Amino acid sequence: MPGHTIAEKILATKSGRTSVKPGEIVDAYPDLVMSHTATWRSVSVMQKVGATKLYDPDRLAVVLDHIAPAKTEKNATDQQVSRNFARSNGINKFYDVDAGIAHLVLMEAGHVAPGDLIVGTDSHCTIYGSLGALGTGIGYTEVASVWITGKLWMKVPDTFKISLSGKFAPGVYSKDLMLHLIGTLGADGCGYKAVEFHGDATAGLSVSERMTMTNLAMEMGVKCAFVPPDAKTEEYLRGRMDASKRYQPVNADADAVYEKEIPVDLSKLGPMVACPHEVENTKPIQEVQGTRIDQAFLGSCANAKYEDLEVAARILKGRRVHPNVRLIITPGSKQILLEASKTGVFQTLLEAGGMFTNPGCGACAGDGGIMADGEVCLSTANRNFIGRMGSSKAEIYLSSPATLAASAIKGVISDPREFF
Amino acid sequence: MESTIQGRVYKFGDNINSDIIIPGRYLIYIDRERLAQHAFEVLGEGFPAKLREFQILVAGRNFGCGSAREQAATAIQGLGIQAVVACSFARTFYRNAINDGLPIFECPELYPDVQEGDSLRIDLAASKIHLGDKQYAFPQFPDSVKKILELGGLANYLKTQLASR
Numbered sequence: 001m002p003g004h005t006i007a008e009k010i011l012a013t014k015s016g017r018t019s020v021k022p023g024e025i026v027d028a029y030p031d032l033v034m035s036h037t038a039t040w041r042s043v044s045v046m047q048k049v050g051a052t053k054l055y056d057p058d059r060l061a062v063v064l065d066h067i068a069p070a071k072t073e074k075n076a077t078d079q080q081v082s083r084n085f086a087r088s089n090g091i092n093k094f095y096d097v098d099a100g101i102a103h104l105v106l107m108e109a110g111h112v113a114p115g116d117l118i119v120g121t122d123s124h125c126t127i128y129g130s131l132g133a134l135g136t137g138i139g140y141t142e143v144a145s146v147w148i149t150g151k152l153w154m155k156v157p158d159t160f161k162i163s164l165s166g167k168f169a170p171g172v173y174s175k176d177l178m179l180h181l182i183g184t185l186g187a188d189g190c191g192y193k194a195v196e197f198h199g200d201a202t203a204g205l206s207v208s209e210r211m212t213m214t215n216l217a218m219e220m221g222v223k224c225a226f227v228p229p230d231a232k233t234e235e236y237l238r239g240r241m242d243a244s245k246r247y248q249p250v251n252a253d254a255d256a257v258y259e260k261e262i263p264v265d266l267s268k269l270g271p272m273v274a275c276p277h278e279v280e281n282t283k284p285i286q287e288v289q290g291t292r293i294d295q296a297f298l299g300s301c302a303n304a305k306y307e308d309l310e311v312a313a314r315i316l317k318g319r320r321v322h323p324n325v326r327l328i329i330t331p332g333s334k335q336i337l338l339e340a341s342k343t344g345v346f347q348t349l350l351e352a353g354g355m356f357t358n359p360g361c362g363a364c365a366g367d368g369g370i371m372a373d374g375e376v377c378l379s380t381a382n383r384n385f386i387g388r389m390g391s392s393k394a395e396i397y398l399s400s401p402a403t404l405a406a407s408a409i410k411g412v413i414s415d416p417r418e419f420f
Numbered sequence: 421m422e423s424t425i426q427g428r429v430y431k432f433g434d435n436i437n438s439d440i441i442i443p444g445r446y447l448i449y450i451d452r453e454r455l456a457q458h459a460f461e462v463l464g465e466g467f468p469a470k471l472r473e474f475q476i477l478v479a480g481r482n483f484g485c486g487s488a489r490e491q492a493a494t495a496i497q498g499l500g501i502q503a504v505v506a507c508s509f510a511r512t513f514y515r516n517a518i519n520d521g522l523p524i525f526e527c528p529e530l531y532p533d534v535q536e537g538d539s540l541r542i543d544l545a546a547s548k549i550h551l552g553d554k555q556y557a558f559p560q561f562p563d564s565v566k567k568i569l570e571l572g573g574l575a576n577y578l579k580t581q582l583a584s585r
Contacts, residue, residue: 025562025564038447041450041490044450045575045578048575048579049575049578049579049582050579050582051578051582066444072448074448075448078448121488122487122488123486123487123488123512125488136511137488137512138488138512138515138516139488139489139490139493139512139515139516139519139520140490141490141516141519141520141573141574141575142490142515142516142519142574144575144578145519145574145578148578148582149578149581153562153564153565155562187434187435187482187485188435188481188482188485188508188510191482191508191510191511192511221482221485221510221511223511278435278437280435365444366443366444366445383437383439383486383487385437385439385440385486386439386440386462387439387440387443387462388439388443388444392461392462392464
């Protein structure tokens with residue numbers, strides 16, 4: 001009997017089986033069901049099907065992050081429905097419009113543990129794999145179904161192993177690694193697959209870098225992505241986990257079977273940029289530098305964590321944002337904003353000419369920071385799809401926070417390595 | 421779900437993402453007709469109105485990639501589209517389509533042979549797609565999926581499950 005991958009082990013445990021094979025379909029019971037701004041839609045499904053009872057209110061997490069606070073009466077009403085649902089059903093893991101982006105908020109609060117199975121109304125649930133949990137996105141009807149029945153059918157995926165060696169050069173980050181991988185493998189290069197990041201270099205990457213990796217992995221079509229839990233994971237979880245919550249880190253067996261192995265030498269990578277209108281349309285910075293930008297958006301679940309703000313602040317300290325550029329900073333969560341305000345990062349970014357919006361999804365979800373016809377935005381988010389940030393005649397480029405900061409100073413897409 | 425789906429084809433390329441199918445600003449709606457008014461509008465002049473003349477969408481690889489928004493499937497149904505046939509689907513769209521009762525079929529062999537305006541007949545019982553005198557096989561749905569599609573989506577399936585408790 002060959003060994004098993006992380007996805008196989010988690011899906012076996014959560015479906016009450018001793019082992020499962022890729023291709024099998026199981027009925028799995030998630031530990032956590034996340035719903036964000038879409039919560040009211042799942043509530044409407046519950047009403048439609050006539051259900052009143054939740055399988056387990058403690059497995060629900062509700063975070064109001066997209067378009068927060070409300071900007072129209074319709075938003076306000078939808079949020080009211082979600083809020084009332086959480087209150088009347090005793091949902092303890094409820095976070096209102098002030099908290100930030102669901103994924104980051106739930107990890108910060110210790111609701112995500114290695115070995116967990118987590119589903120939610122958001123494709124970037126893959127980010128939970130940064131802590132060794134299997135996270136994957138589903139629609140709002142299916143969320144309602146899991147609320148009621150506690151389970152969903154899942155197909156056990158094959159797994160790709162990405163082996164990282166070497167060290168990033170100064171000015172190069174895990175965002176550049178992911179844009180390199182997405183550009184090489186394509187938007188469906190890992191379609192339906194689980195991905196595990198291994199190799200000597202993985203242990204050296206911070207949890208924040210790992211979040212960027214498992215978040216962006218979605219853009220090459222993964223079902224889920226994992227960084228195997230290690231000492232850094234433990235360190236992140238210490239003090240965050242509910243004391244009552246015990247977890248058993250799940251790691252792949254040494255003889256686990258991988259469909260494909262992809263080696264990457266981090267030391268060979270340079271800054272990368274994704275060009276309009278697909279994430280797979282990536283280019284090395286040399287081929288894009290000099291492109292005019294009107295807006296720089298430092299935000300999203302991919303790259304608006306504290307470390308990301310700090311990287312940008314290090315470059316922007318004592319410098320000024322180009323007069324033709326709007327630098328919009330939307331911290332990923334209130335905790336991140338709080339930390340930035342304590343360490344001086346908040347002040348540095350403001351003094352350099354940046355503006356802050358409240359924590360949340362911000363411009364990436366079509367909230368504050370919408371683009372007009374012909375405008376160009378450089379963004380640290382995970383998607384540059386046509387029309388995603390306003391006009392379908394606007395262009396969105398994606399980069400790391402360092403490339404964003406360097407470009408905001410120069411007014412054109414610029415190589416951050418000259419600031420190191 | 422009907423046992424045969426028949427109609428004229430509109431053909432898309434690869435990686436049609438869910439932001440193209442329905443932009444994020446319309447996710448405040450969940451009803452088919454309202455969503456359909458804005459489906460594919462980012463593609464410019466003539467969209468989505470011209471899609472209403474077709475009943476089957478054919479697409480390349482990775483149809484529905486990107487956001488997990490269920491309204492992508494809902495909006496397509498609102499246009500009167502009866503089925504989507506693609507070389508492959510993004511998994512979130514695949515689940516959402518089934519859960520919304522929109523029949524979808526993976527059939528990469530068909531793609532190079534079919535043109536806009538062609539007539540297709542999809543025979544569910546035989547798992548075959550007919551284009552003129554040519555036939556193309558597609559894989560059967562797993563039982564768990566078949567039941568949901570037969571009842572027109574996950575909400576109806578849940579309703580029957582709850583009623584039988």
